[in-house]
Amino acid sequence: MRVAVTGTPGTGKTTATDLLASDFEVIHLNEVIRERELTTGRDDERDTLITDLDAVASWLDDREDVVVESHLAHEFDADGVIVLRCAPEVIERRLHERGESAESARENAESEALDVILGHAVQNHGEDAVYEIDTTDRTPEAVAAEIDAVIAGEREPSAGTVDYTDYLR
Structure with missing residues (x-):
């Protein structure tokens, strides 16, 4: 089984997955991408690496009983996708x-x-x-649980239960 934990940067993905009780291996995909240079270049405007999605998919191909954590995790094969959500104001503060x-x-x-990620x-x-x-009002331990x-x-699956559109007004 492969589980993806994804979400906008700042939602608490890395912190929560580091606290999991599951026996599944946690793969922090952004670290793998950097360490193994699974990129096609650099986006100078955003000051980020451009991920080679095919190379990452190939690297992930035979891995089972894993939790794949990244804002890109939903782009790859998974049996379930967990999207961590957080109030935009909190994300903005955390990223600052x-x-x-x-x-x-x-x-x-x-x-x-x-x-967008959902x-x-x-x-x-x-x-x-x-x-x-x-994750807005939950501790990292509660999110991990x-x-x-x-x-x-x-x-049960729960897509579409969180709404932050008021932030845009």
């Missing part, structure tokens, strides 16, 4: 605290309000394979 530019923090907050996850995997978890519940089959 990490040293992201105001423009980048705002762009990510707007993407969260527009359900939409891609549903498009790629179908509603019946997508689970939303709102929710992820563990999905892995254990104790939680």
Whole structure:
């Protein structure tokens, strides 16, 4: 079984997956991409690497009983996709605290309000394979417990349950 944990930067993916009780291996995909140079170049405007999705898919191909964590995790084969959600204002603050530019923090907050990652996850995997978890007012331990519940089959799919469109007004 392969589970993807995805979401806009700043939603708590890395923190929560580091606390999982599951025996599944956690793959922090962004680290793998950097370390193995699974890229096609650099986006100078955004100051980011451009991921080679085919190379990553090939690297992931034979891995089972894993949790794949990244804002890109929903782009790859998975039995279930967990989309971590968080209030855009909180994302913006967290990204500022990490040293992201105001423009980048705002762009990510707007993407969260527009359900960009959720939409891609549903498009790629179908509603019946997508689970939303709102991390805004939850501790990392509580979020990890929710992820563990999905892995254990104790939680129903829940795509479309979180709404942050008020942020855009």
